[in-house]
Each structure stands twice: as C-alpha cells, then as structure tokens.
Amino acid sequence: MSGHHRQGITSSTLTDLVDRARRLIVPGERRLLGIAGPPGVGKSTLAAALCGELGADAVRVPLDGFHLANEVLADLGLTSRKGAPETFDASGFRALLIRLRAQDEPIVYAPEFHREIEQAVSGALPIPRDAPLIVVEGNYLLLNSGPWQGIRDLLDDVWYLTLADDTRLDRLIHRHQLHGRSAVDAKAWTFGNDERNAAVVEASAIRADLVVSLSPNASGEASSGNPEES
Known part of the structure; x- marks a missing residue:
C-alpha cells in the first residue's frame, strides 16, 4: 500500500489511467485501487470505463452501496443530509474491504446503490476470488476520522478526480x-447538501497518490457528460 504522497494535478486520458x-x-495477488472525488466528478463513469478496458482482471465496488436506507435516515433525522459521511455504513464498507484484501472466500457479494429507487440493494455485485484488481470508488475514501479511519490504508493506490465546478454542478443538477x-429543488440540493459534502x-x-483532471483522449471516451456520474 502507498505512502499517501499527493502529487500535483495531472491531466490524464483514459488510456493513461x-x-x-x-x-x-x-496474477495471484489482490490489489485495491481507489477513485475518490466530490459528487458529480465522474468517479462511477471512470471506474466502469477502467473495468470495461481491463475485463475480468478488474471488478468495481462502489461506496454508494453502503448508503443507509431512507427509513434509517428518517429515524436518525438525517434525511436532509443524505450523502454526507454520517449517512453511510462506513464500518460495514471497511469490513468489506478487509474481506476483499484477505481473498480467502470463493466469492464476496457487495451491495450496489440504485438511483431509480434511491436505495442500496444487497448482494448485487459478485466479486470472485481470482479477480486481481478491485476498483473502489466513492466520495470519502480518503477521510481519516471516525469510522472512516483506516479505510485509505486498505487501498494500494488512490486517485482523486477533479473537474471544473461549473461542469460538475451542472451534472448534479441534471441528475x-x-x-x-x-x-428549483435540484439546484437547492446541489448548492446546499452536495456542496457541503x-x-x-x-x-x-x-x-x-494522484490528483487527476481527466482529459479527453483521441476517441473522446474519457469525457462523458453522463449525469449519473458520481
């Protein structure tokens, strides 16, 4: 695992990454790659693109699968803060990463967040033992407080994505x-809760380890305007 040395912002194409x-x-080992960054920056899209290029060698695991259920958020009075660090099961996420690093189970199932129902679905992502690279993506991989402490140390390499704020905010409003x-509500949520997060x-x-501004390569495949990007 890395020594956590931040570099300057690097402009990279999908091919570079x-x-x-x-x-x-x-081969025969297990590495965890983290992709972090603020809401709307394109973490999910990049993770999916990497896994598409790497085929069976890489499997995506999103932090969003550890969103607390809407009913739990309501009970805790956190509905208006959905997406904040305290609205995730960070300890459960950390436990999953430990299981994935151990690589001693034939298959591990991870949850996945479904935006159409605004809920996580358990057991949605199968991760076979022989997958050598796990691409972990989420907002808070680099936090170092409370239940998030130690998560970054479970990752071998972590990339932090950046994007021009106007583009990122437009994506969030659209999403x-x-x-x-x-x-009106989309703009209020974006400039309120999302920006606090x-x-x-x-x-x-x-x-x-790497702070990256994703630039389009020759095919333009790195510059999706997909509003589902996280």
Missing part, C-alpha cells in the same frame, strides 16, 4: 432532475 491501473495487476426533483471531500485530497 488504464495503463496505470494495469500496472497494479499481479437530481432526472430522479424527480424540480429544477464536496468541501469535506476536497479537504481529504491531500492523502491521494
């Missing part, structure tokens, strides 16, 4: 509207 991820793969919020995420960027 696939090459870096491929260098982590060692919230796609999932039922009015234009983004500030927490950005403060943790110093613990990343």
